[in-house]
Amino acid sequence: xxxxxxxxxxxxxxxxxxxxxxxxTKAIRAFCIDQGLTPVAEFIEAESAGKAGRTQFTAMCDYxxxxxxxxxxxxxxxxxxxxxxxxxxxxxxDLGIRPRYVIGDLPDTPQGEFVxxxxxxxxxxxxxxxxxxxxxxxxxKVAQGGxxxxxxxxxxxxxxxxxxxxxxxxxxxxxxxxxxxATGSVSIKxxxxxxxxxxFTAKGGRRRSPSLVHNMLRNPIYAGLIxxxxxxxxxxxxxxxxxxxxxxxxxxxxxxxxxxxxxxRNVFALRDWLVCAECGCKVTAERHKGHVYYRCTHxxxxxxxxxxxxxxxxxxxxxEVLSRIEVGPETxxxxxxxxLRLDSRAAEEFQGKRKTLAARxxxxxxxxxxxLDTYLDGMVPAETYTQKADELQSEVRTLxxxxxxxxxxxxxxxxxxxxxxxxxxxxxxxxxxxDTQGKRDLLDTLLLNLEVDDRHIASYQYxxxxxxxxxxxKGAFLHLWWAILDLNQ
Numbered sequence: 001x002x003x004x005x006x007x008x009x010x011x012x013x014x015x016x017x018x019x020x021x022x023x024x025t026k027a028i029r030a031f032c033i034d035q036g037l038t039p040v041a042e043f044i045e046a047e048s049a050g051k052a053g054r055t056q057f058t059a060m061c062d063y064x065x066x067x068x069x070x071x072x073x074x075x076x077x078x079x080x081x082x083x084x085x086x087x088x089x090x091x092x093x094d095l096g097i098r099p100r101y102v103i104g105d106l107p108d109t110p111q112g113e114f115v116x117x118x119x120x121x122x123x124x125x126x127x128x129x130x131x132x133x134x135x136x137x138x139x140x141k142v143a144q145g146g147x148x149x150x151x152x153x154x155x156x157x158x159x160x161x162x163x164x165x166x167x168x169x170x171x172x173x174x175x176x177x178x179x180x181x182a183t184g185s186v187s188i189k190x191x192x193x194x195x196x197x198x199x200f201t202a203k204g205g206r207r208r209s210p211s212l213v214h215n216m217l218r219n220p221i222y223a224g225l226i227x228x229x230x231x232x233x234x235x236x237x238x239x240x241x242x243x244x245x246x247x248x249x250x251x252x253x254x255x256x257x258x259x260x261x262x263x264x265r266n267v268f269a270l271r272d273w274l275v276c277a278e279c280g281c282k283v284t285a286e287r288h289k290g291h292v293y294y295r296c297t298h299x300x301x302x303x304x305x306x307x308x309x310x311x312x313x314x315x316x317x318x319x320e321v322l323s324r325i326e327v328g329p330e331t332x333x334x335x336x337x338x339x340l341r342l343d344s345r346a347a348e349e350f351q352g353k354r355k356t357l358a359a360r361x362x363x364x365x366x367x368x369x370x371x372l373d374t375y376l377d378g379m380v381p382a383e384t385y386t387q388k389a390d391e392l393q394s395e396v397r398t399l400x401x402x403x404x405x406x407x408x409x410x411x412x413x414x415x416x417x418x419x420x421x422x423x424x425x426x427x428x429x430x431x432x433x434x435d436t437q438g439k440r441d442l443l444d445t446l447l448l449n450l451e452v453d454d455r456h457i458a459s460y461q462y463x464x465x466x467x468x469x470x471x472x473x474k475g476a477f478l479h480l481w482w483a484i485l486d487l488n489q
Contacts, residue, residue, distance in 0.1 A: 002069060003032065003040070004063065005043070006057070006060060008024075009021060024076040027375075027376065030102075031100075039074070043057070054087075071097055073100070074100045077101050077103040081101075103386060144419075145236035146236060153170055153174060154170050154240055175240055176195070176198065177191060178222065179245065182248045182252055188210045188217075192209065192212075195208060195213065217249050217253075220232060224237065224239030270294060270315075271283070274314075274451075276303060278296070278305050279298070281300050282299065294311065295309070313455070315432070318443075319432055321460055325462055325466050327421060327469060364399070367392055371385060420466070424466060424469060445463065446463055448461050
């Protein structure tokens with residue numbers, strides 16, 4: 001019976017790891033001889049099987065369509081052939097091809113088809129879970145002040161430290177862009193042309209588009225901050241511009257939105273955070289004779305809350321609310337010091353578990369390699385080899401999943417604790433000194449569900465995990481010290 005051989009690794013970097021392409025093809029050819037199969041073509045690629053549409057897989061399907069006499073595809077194991085149901089349907093149902101595997105080969109029966117579907121579902125889950133773990137890893141890196149992506153213009157990725165370093169060639173152009181636009185005397189289009197004339201170009205020497213320049217000026221990374229999923233984190237990389245200059249540039253953008261002279265005219269600091277304690281409707285704001293007043297919208301009908309609250313009075317109450325969770329420098333230092341002591345022990349535990357899992361995985365892979373050698377030398381029957389290889393591979397996959405799930409953030413908490421503390425240090429003073437947008441940003445980080453009753457804030461909630469920092473009227477923490485250390489939530 002004629003067949004085709006298919007071998008795959010996920011990436012080109014993986015060709016030298018685990019079962020390399022030569023090892024796969026060697027085992028497949030030996031399997032074909034043992035099973036009386038005659039290979040007529042080989043398809044080799046380094047590409048993920050998580051999604052349909054691989055280059056060599058598609059070429060193999062085209063070959064099988066054109067050669068009706070070839071009805072079998074042989075791979076090392078199922079997850080080398082595919083890890084998604086679309087490719088399975090294309091190969092088996094649309095083309096009528098039977099897959100055979102060196103490891104995990106199944107009979108052409110309903111029971112074999114059922115086991116194949118279950119195995120494929122497991123492979124798909126493994127990929128999906130791994131993708132989620134990668135996202136968690138990125139979230140953890142950002143929380144610790146790291147940048148998980150390609151370096152933006154003005155920076156370079158340092159492969160040794162896995163951090164951002166200043167690009168001495170382009171950083172001066174970035175600084176110039178911020179300083180020039182902060183003057184308010186140049187448009188984005190004009191600035192893009194000036195940068196091009198100064199030698200600040202995109203790949204191939206092309207002029208950077210106005211939209212790219214606009215995005216660059218909006219990116220807080222140049223002020224030493226990282227925006228990730230809508231939240232701003234302090235970064236560990238060197239800043240190219242000061243926070244004050246960055247804020248000035250953001251303010252320069254405001255008058256240009258929607259062609260209005262001032263986009264802040266109808267933006268109020270507390271609107272969107274206040275609700276009526278009586279009817280639950282949003283509290284709106286309006287300006288009258290130079291002052292801002294807040295009132296219930298009465299959107300649900302009858303409500304007795306008809307009096308207006310002055311913005312200055314509500315500001316004072318918000319400041320009081322914020323003062324109950326802000327911490328001073330001494331308390332912040334004590335929290336971080338205690339967290340570091342806990343992390344020192346936790347880091348040892350983390351590294352110990354990683355080493356244990358990695359050692360077990362390597363030992364199992366070594367056993368798999370020895371088993372393959374004995375099989376290829378004819379010392380082990382195909383049935384015995386397949387059964388034992390399946391057991392070893394299943395155990396390796398379970399341990400690899402455990403290793404990928406093992407996150408440093410589960411053990412080391414201080415970076416997140418420190419980042420949270422920075423957000424509340426001097427919260428009251430920062431709110432009082434901030435402009436309208438700055439006040440809104442601070443509220444968005446720390447508070448929610450502020451209810452207004454008879455022109456006063458009647459109730460409120462602190463966003464998690466900041467609620468653990470709440471103090472009573474005398475300034476004593478309401479939560480235990482060790483609960484407060486759990487600011488990594």
